[in-house]
């Protein structure tokens with residue numbers, strides 16, 4: 001049995017060896033045959049590289065322009081921030097002011113008196129402008145400069161009980 005296994009192995013090893021030698025001997029011929037094809041493939045690859053580079057590089061730079069989020073720049077640009085202190089309750093928002101000027105930085109200091117809530121600011125088209133979690137024992141800060149005047153809606157973004165959907169208020173931006 002062992003003898004047979006050895007003979008079979010020997011035959012297989014010899015076949016592989018001849019196979020390798022055959023490929024090695026014929027490899028230069030293949031190169032000639034495939035030459036034009038390889039050239040075309042390389043040409044296509046180069047074109048593809050430039051298309052990808054030209055499309056994605058500007059997109060990547062554009063996307064990274066806001067990074068790193070420079071807190072100090074946001075806080076100092078355009079003068080001292082207008083601070084809004086917010087305390088979330090089940091189920092209402094307590095804010096010490098609800099009017100700010102456009103074009104001036106705003107700092108919203110957010111905490112909660114009971115459970116976790118989510119403080120989300122929406123523009124007139126109900127697009128989310130900025131958000132932070134309202135947590136008991138912590139104060140989270142949103143730094144944002146409103147570019148457009150108008151009335152912004154504040155909605156709770158984290159389910160906090162039966163009247164969660166009623167947790168709405170407004171921030172008026174501009175000289176209203």
Ligand SMILES: [Cu+2]
Pocket residue numbers: 117118156157158159160161164165167
């Ligand atoms: Cu809620």
